[in-house]
Amino acid sequence: KEIIPKGPFTPKFEDYQQVYNAVAKALEEHDEYDDGSYGPVLLRLAWHASGTYDKETGTGGSNGATMRFAPEGDHGANAGLKAARDFLEPIKEKFPWISYSDLWILAGVCAIQEMQGPHIPYRPGRADRDLSFCTPDGRLPDASKEHKHLRAIFGRMGFNDQEIVALSGAHALGRCHADRSGYDGPWTFSPTTLTNDFYKLLLEEKWQWKKWNGPKQFEDVKTKSLMMLPTDMVLIKDKSFRQYVEKYAKDNDLFFKDFADVVLRLFELGVPFTTGEDARWTFKSSFDEA
Ligand code: DDH
Numbered sequence: 001k002e003i004i005p006k007g008p009f010t011p012k013f014e015d016y017q018q019v020y021n022a023v024a025k026a027l028e029e030h031d032e033y034d035d036g037s038y039g040p041v042l043l044r045l046a047w048h049a050s051g052t053y054d055k056e057t058g059t060g061g062s063n064g065a066t067m068r069f070a071p072e073g074d075h076g077a078n079a080g081l082k083a084a085r086d087f088l089e090p091i092k093e094k095f096p097w098i099s100y101s102d103l104w105i106l107a108g109v110c111a112i113q114e115m116q117g118p119h120i121p122y123r124p125g126r127a128d129r130d131l132s133f134c135t136p137d138g139r140l141p142d143a144s145k146e147h148k149h150l151r152a153i154f155g156r157m158g159f160n161d162q163e164i165v166a167l168s169g170a171h172a173l174g175r176c177h178a179d180r181s182g183y184d185g186p187w188t189f190s191p192t193t194l195t196n197d198f199y200k201l202l203l204e205e206k207w208q209w210k211k212w213n214g215p216k217q218f219e220d221v222k223t224k225s226l227m228m229l230p231t232d233m234v235l236i237k238d239k240s241f242r243q244y245v246e247k248y249a250k251d252n253d254l255f256f257k258d259f260a261d262v263v264l265r266l267f268e269l270g271v272p273f274t275t276g277e278d279a280r281w282t283f284k285s286s287f288d289e290a
Pocket residue numbers: 040041043044047080141142143144150167168170171173174175176177178180181182183229231263
């Protein structure tokens with residue numbers, strides 16, 4: 001006879017670690033994608049789910065997973081993120097008790113850790129919401145803009161200059177796709193391993209405008225195989241931003257510490273947790289000892 005448990009299933013840390021392990025396994029299995037990993041696009045999904053937060057109105061943020069719906073999924077900034085959402089669909093089927101909103105953020109944490117980044121403490125508590133919660137277009141950064149735009153966009157989420165620079169180190173990972181954003185190319189030579197290379201390359205390479213028909217972007221003079229967005233270049237042109245680029249270029253441990261702190265907060269923006277900060281868990285990665 002089947003034993004039917006009483007009451008709703010209350011998943012525990014071990015259950016979420018199993019979801020983590022399933023995402024990590026799928027990352028390893030699907031090394032045919034892009035530069036060999038879905039990790040970067042999974043991280044971008046988690047960031048674009050979270051980065052819509054507006055501290056004044058309390059709207060947006062990772063609670064809701066409203067990018068599943070057309071208005072938000074079709075925003076220009078979200079072009080290509082369907083690849084990440086589709087990648088996670090079999091995981092959602094296997095663990096139907098997890099909300100899409102919790103799953104997307106857990107996958108972002110997993111992507112960072114599996115690309116050898118720092119551990120990012122995590123707590124569940126996000127609930128999926130309907131399309132009436134979709135945020136208006138224009139809340140995510142526009143790569144063609146200047147320092148004022150960066151401070152306005154990230155200030156709206158509650159982040160300062162140091163935090164903007166720390167978050168931007170994520171561009172050590174992944175690449176731009178001409179058929180998604182219009183921009184093209186990777187920022188670093190190892191786009192599936194998180195390091196402070198983004199900052200080092202910004203400072204150490206010579207950058208020039210790329211001559212092409214696409215949107216204005218920079219290429220490195222030496223190899224012409226790396227890129228920087230106009231908003232990336234702002235981080236060394238603006239004095240206040242630049243001091244942090246210099247710090248992180250010199251000290252990978254400091255970058256990892258500040259990156260973990262600020263990503264943790266990004267991923268929790270606007271989430272009505274019923275648990276305290278002490279309820280955060282740290283998932284074991286493939287690199288941790290058993
Ligand atoms: Fe980014 N990003 N991002 N980014 N981002 C792109 C790709 C990736 C901006 C624009 C772009 C962050 C901040 C900014 C990642 C993570 C993060 C692309 C290319 C554009 C354009 C998309 C495509 O063509 O596929 C701008 C502008 C900003 C800013 O103003 C600061 C932040 C804060 C993060 C983060 O994760 C914390 C990642 C990862 C990618 C690579 C995606 C991929 O598919 O590969």
